[in-house]
Amino acid sequence: MTEVTLSNVVKKYGKHQAVHGIDLGIHDGEFVVLVGPSGCGKSTTLRMIAGLEDISGGEIAIGGRVVNDLPPRERNISMVFQNYALYPHMTVRENLGFSLKIAKRPEDEIAKSVTEAAGILGLDELMERKPAELSGGQRQRVAMGRAIVRHPDVFLFDEPLSNLDAKLRTQMRVEIKKLHQKVGNTIIYVTHDQVEAMTLADRIVLMRDGHIVQVGTPLELFNTPVDTFVATFIGSPPMNLVDGEVSGGTLWLQGGIELPVPSSARSLVRNGQKVRFGFRADNLMPVGHSVEEEGEIAELDLTVTLTEPLGTETLLFAELGGLEVQAKMFNPRPVAPGEAMKFRLMLDKTHIFDAASAKAIRG
């Protein structure tokens, strides 16, 4: 059983505080992704779990054992680094077997474990090569192999895919997910890429400025963001946000656009409350090119300023009250910039945030 528990964990560098007392419980076998913009403290948190950074306050426990003062080698973890950190003077075989050799395991056991790991990751052909003779994707696989050879309690990944090109990144993402399904260990994975977070995670931990903003499954974060930061960080394209004010049952958006307050929020907003109105591109569609859905629908006349055809859909940039918002057109037809179109907005899929606190207003 290898839960990882962080209680009130703090990291300070001199006067600067990088991590502000975070609490997090990670279950056995769970794939947790720490995500956030650079400088949010996610890598620092991971490095504290690994034992590469001292903990300034709080407690970290792995498998029920407090590890605050244990060096990395006694935590039974493995880590895959952004730059792979393969030992350049060793062959792939030696790289894979290094940890077992340090642990003074018998030769035949080392050979067996190394062969097994190489088999899982398809490295058999490369065993006698040095890291310098490998491609980026192969190095990445060796780094993962080195991590699984020693059967650790927890895998830590620190932005492992950011040095790969886009195509390889997608491919390796799939391999990492398969690896997790195969070995089933607890994985803590750090990335700044929300797509990676969405696709890989059982649970996402979204961080900002050393605080945890929201923890939840990818769909929870996508569908019920707690504030405007989560709303714009998760999902691609980011959620459209328009300033507005509530007046009776009406929402006055900037530029004088009038919308009914979605029924779910009607009892939660005050008269005269300043809000930010959020909706995703997927829920603003030109009439005749939408996914037909029942529900509350408002119609808007908008002028298209730019189009990005993506194949099955086209991303439309349209002007709304002096602001550029994004919409999605399914079954696309060519659209010329400047064309006025009628759009359907799925009101029951929209979000209302308080303008002052940026927090979601939700029942």
Added chain:
Amino acid sequence: MDRNLAHRNRRRALKTAHFIGLFLVMSIICIPGLWIVLNSFRPTVEIMAKPPVWTPSFTLDHYRAMFGGAGEGGVPVFSYFRNSLIVSVVSTLIAILIGMSGGYAFARYRFKGKSGYFVGLMLFRAVPGVALSLPLFIVFARVGIIDTHFGLILAYVAMNVPFTIWLTDGFFRQIPKELHEAAEIDGCTRWQAFWKVEFPVARSGVASAAIFAFLTSWNEFALASQLTRSVGSKTMPVGLLDFTAEFTINWGGMCALAVLMIVPALVLTFIVQKHLIAGLTFGGVKG
């Protein structure tokens, strides 16, 4: 077609000019060395001949005289060679050990006044060794380590350490810190991570620092000429002076001893050279 030809001609001309330039520069560097080697095999009459004799004859007289006279009032070549070897090897070993620890500390750890120390070390390099010879002489004489191997080794270690620190610092800096972190996660202690991972990777840097330190000590003259005086401690560069008498200079003998000095340095450089180049091919980490 014409333009192609003109272009090719220009490139050929440039290449020729390049070679001539290189040849001139290399001549300036190599001819004195060649002169020494050739003269060590020529009779004294021929060395001094005016106009010069262009077709050299070959003799081993100078070597015979040098080695033959070693025990009988001639130049004690073997003692000088032994002194040089002891002083250079020991001072290099110590300088490398200190330099490696220092360089590693500068590259990996943060501590108070770090840049200050570093600048201080570099400033120390800027002081010419000769300027220190008189104070060193006085201090060494008082302490009683003048004219000993120990004294000279001490002086050379002090001279070489700033340089070895500077060089190994640069090499350790090139090694990403993730390497030792990965090693620590793989089960190493900090010390094992250094010996099993970082040191082998930085081996080329350490080797080049070592060879520079060795050559500095091996060839050093100014300090050694002040701090040594007897056969028991004089090094070869100082020993060369034995060939100058009041009115004559034994050019042939001097050249022979110089060749004896060059050979070990040359051999060592060739041995280490492989490391110098091979170790520079990094690749475990994508930067």
